[in-house]
Amino acid sequence: MKKLLNKLSLSKWYWAFLLVSGLSFEVVALYHQYALDEWPCVLCIHIRIWVVGIILISILALLVRPGLLLTRILHIFTVLLAIGLTERSWQVLAVERGWIFSDCSMESGLPEWFALDRWFPVLFEVKTSCGYTPYILMQISMAEVLMVASICLMLLSLLLATGSWLKK
Secondary structure, eight states: OHHHHHHHHTOHHHHHHHHHHHHHHHHHHHHHHHTSOOOOOHHHHHHHHHHHHHHHHHHHHHHSOOOHHHHHHHHHHHHHHHHHHHHHHHHHHHHHHTSSOOOOOSSOOOOGGGOHHHHOHHHHOOOSOSSOOOEEETTEEHHHHHHHHHHHHHHHHHHHHHHTTSOO
């Protein structure tokens, strides 16, 4: 099992999977925004930022042939991004279900030096308040799908990050 985890942690297939998954998340979000007029809230924009971070890390891992140290660093960043994604996904689900009450503003909350909402409004502009996500399939909401997917991603990235430290 150690050998398999180590091999998978060094595989380009893992990074390709992250890239395709991240791009799929963004395409689905943009489809809902522009084709179905389901506008994003501030929490949804934060989720998009976490996903773009995962996409960028996976592109970096695919473009450079990382050595063991760089691979471990990229895995650590992926785990941190997956944790952030999971936290934001939980916030969206909790607001949608009424488990927490949140003041959801129309401001992204991003600092001036990281004004993605102004630089790339097509992708990162807040358009509505929180509280509702559309159904994806049957009666399963986008928030529920995000929660399950982000937990799976977090566990996978943690497992493979650990695998990168195991000896062959």
